[in-house]
Amino acid sequence: KAGVTQTPRYLIKTRGQQVTLSCSPISGHRSVSWYQQTPGQGLQFLFEYFSETQRNKGNFPGRFSGRQFSNSRSEMNVSTLELGDSALYLCASSSTGTGRETQYFGPGTRLLVL
Amino acid sequence: AQSVTQLGSHVSVSEGALVLLRCNYSSSVPPYLFWYVQYPNQGLQLLLKYTTGATLVKGINGFEAEFKKSETSFHLTKPSAHMSDAAEYFCAVSAEAGTALIFGKGTTLSVSS
Numbered sequence: 001k002a003g004v005t006q007t008p009r010y011l012i013k014t015r016g017q018q019v020t021l022s023c024s025p026i027s028g029h030r031s032v033s034w035y036q037q038t039p040g041q042g043l044q045f046l047f048e049y050f051s052e053t054q055r056n057k058g059n060f061p062g063r064f065s066g067r068q069f070s071n072s073r074s075e076m077n078v079s080t081l082e083l084g085d086s087a088l089y090l091c092a093s094s095s096t097g098t099g100r101e102t103q104y105f106g107p108g109t110r111l112l113v114l
Numbered sequence: 115a116q117s118v119t120q121l122g123s124h125v126s127v128s129e130g131a132l133v134l135l136r137c138n139y140s141s142s143v144p145p146y147l148f149w150y151v152q153y154p155n156q157g158l159q160l161l162l163k164y165t166t167g168a169t170l171v172k173g174i175n176g177f178e179a180e181f182k183k184s185e186t187s188f189h190l191t192k193p194s195a196h197m198s199d200a201a202e203y204f205c206a207v208s209a210e211a212g213t214a215l216i217f218g219k220g221t222t223l224s225v226s227s
Contacts, residue, residue, distance in 0.1 A: 004157070033214070043204065043217040056214055090157055092215075099208040100146045100165040103215060105157035 001026055004093050004106035012112045018079040021109045023091030025072050029104075031055075031097030032074040034066060037088040037108070046089075049074055050097045078111075086113045116141045116207050120218035128226050133192040135221045137179075137205030140186065147188040148206040148215065149179055158204065164188065175199070200225045 005024045013019050025032050033056075034046040045058040049068035066076045072093075078085055088110050092103035121136040139145055146165050150158040162173025169181040179190045188205060202222050206215040 035215075042219045043206075043215075045214040045216070048214065058214065092158075100163075102148075102160050102163060105150075105159070107155075107157045 001028075004091055004104050006089075006091050006106040006109050008109060009107065010110050010112075012114065013081050014114050015081055015083060017081050018077065019081060019111060021076045021078075021089055021091075021111075023074045023076070023093075023106060025074070025091075025093030026104055029093035029095050030072050031094045031101075032068055032072065033092045033094075033097075033103060034074070034076050035090045035092065036060075037090060038086075043090070046076070048097060055097065081113045083113050086111060116145065116209060116216045118205050118207050118216055118218035120203075120205050120221050122221055123219060124222045124224070126224040126226065127195045129197055130194050133177075133190070133195045133199065133223065135190040135203050135205075135223065137188045137190065137218060138186050139188060139205070139207045141207055141209065143209050145207045145209065147179075147181060148208070149173065149177070149188075149190050150204045150206060152202045152204065152220075154201075161190070161203075195223075195225045197225050197227065199223060 007022045031050045033048040037043045048056040052068045063079045068074045088108045090108045091106045094101040094103045117140045119138045148163045149161040162171045164181045172178045205218040
């Protein structure tokens with residue numbers, strides 16, 4: 001099976017712009033989670049989608065949003081970018097999204113905000 | 115609420131030496147515990163996990179970890195380090211109710227020849 005794929009891999013934006021990141025989960029996986037990784041804050045949970053519904057959300061401002069499509073692919077959007085949004089954004093998928101399941105991570109999208 | 119503490123942000127060992135990366139967790143419910151490894155410019159790869167059953171868990175690349183409820187610990191060990199083990203290691207905890215992984219700050223492992 002192909003792994004989790006994320007596009008694009010690298011992105012440069014300027015403050016105030018918005019950005020959309022894409023994630024394709026492993027075939028058959030219905031749960032997709034997003035994480036932000038920064039040197040200062042480490043790995044932080046953004047949100048999780050299951051069957052096109054947001055099921056769980058981390059402590060991030062409303063500028064961070066996401067959605068999931070019927071084929072389980074997910075997108076994450078950040079509006080009004082700030083310098084502090086520069087980070088590696090990781091997507092992870094699992095079969096049904098229970099806590100005991102392994103989450104399989106993609107390679108990430110590295111976002112730089114200038 | 116759940117949390118994870120990884121003691122030591124940087125651990126250095128010689129090739130062939132024992133690797134010990136420490137992880138302590140806090141959880142109000144029975145936890146599920148994970149160790150992930152991240153190589154430069156890559157995502158996270160699962161090394162091993164504890165859900166239920168045997169408290170000594172064996173993972174890939176010769177790593178193992180032991181769940182000790184009384185000490186709220188889940189330390190990662192490997193008897194003999196290889197140069198290829200140099201990477202960043204993350205301990206994480208989750209609960210049955212949701213899939214949010216709570217990660218520790220990570221430990222960078224350096225291996226010298």
